[in-house]
Amino acid sequence: MKLIAAADYRDMSKKAAGIFLKQMEQKRQSVLGLATGGTVKGVYSELVELFLEGKISFAEAASFNLDEYFGMKKEDPNSYFSYMQEQFFSHTDFAGESNYIPDGTAADPIDECSRYDRLIEQSGGVDLQLLGIGENGHIGFNEPGTSFEIGTHLVGLTESTRQANARYFEVMEQVPKEAITMGIGTIMKSRKIVLLASGGKKAAAIEQLWYGKVTEDFPASVLKLHPDATIIADEEALSGV
Numbered sequence: 001m002k003l004i005a006a007a008d009y010r011d012m013s014k015k016a017a018g019i020f021l022k023q024m025e026q027k028r029q030s031v032l033g034l035a036t037g038g039t040v041k042g043v044y045s046e047l048v049e050l051f052l053e054g055k056i057s058f059a060e061a062a063s064f065n066l067d068e069y070f071g072m073k074k075e076d077p078n079s080y081f082s083y084m085q086e087q088f089f090s091h092t093d094f095a096g097e098s099n100y101i102p103d104g105t106a107a108d109p110i111d112e113c114s115r116y117d118r119l120i121e122q123s124g125g126v127d128l129q130l131l132g133i134g135e136n137g138h139i140g141f142n143e144p145g146t147s148f149e150i151g152t153h154l155v156g157l158t159e160s161t162r163q164a165n166a167r168y169f170e171v172m173e174q175v176p177k178e179a180i181t182m183g184i185g186t187i188m189k190s191r192k193i194v195l196l197a198s199g200g201k202k203a204a205a206i207e208q209l210w211y212g213k214v215t216e217d218f219p220a221s222v223l224k225l226h227p228d229a230t231i232i233a234d235e236e237a238l239s240g241v
């Protein structure tokens, strides 16, 4: 696992966007694994800027998002579908059908999970996976205790994760209790992984990730077993390292 120190949020976002730029220069048909949350917004705006400057194109690329709230319609402003359209997809040249996100309204979620894993496999697999990190070390929505082997699956969200995400909703009752997420097994198949962390709230998680042991109780620790995983964290997130 490599660690890149960034000065601040902007620097972290620029450094991550630089890795995406390099990836797209090397392979125009790259399959990108994408994440949601506050941390990664800056990367998307940097990538949109690079696109507007004519320095990057996604016309031949495909993307797979990590997760989606279960029971949430695409059109809901809090869906990860809406987030991705707003932050990234609608401002770029991705081809219409090339952005995949788990279907939060699937009648049979188990079926939707295996369909999603099959689609990833058929695409040739994820070349570059972007990740944020939860304060409890979760990646995607893989909460502490999740098996490292598992593929895309339906999960119950912990109270702490619901509370961390409550800021996007009007009232706590609106925060979904379940989500469909790529599993850790799915994430680990990506050829390259970049995990971002910004701000003091993530300092304890980054400290544990860097110094702690590999354990299913701290999902992000699995990245230590990946041949090409990089953390990019800003000064505040790195205060314990």
Ligand code: GLP
Residues within 6 Å of the ligand: 035, 036, 037, 038, 039, 040, 066, 067, 131, 132, 133, 134, 138, 139, 140, 141, 161, 165
């Ligand atoms: C959610 C997402 C994760 C993300 C995490 C951290 O739980 N499912 O993919 O990493 O939030 O979000 P933020 O970057 O807003 O702190």
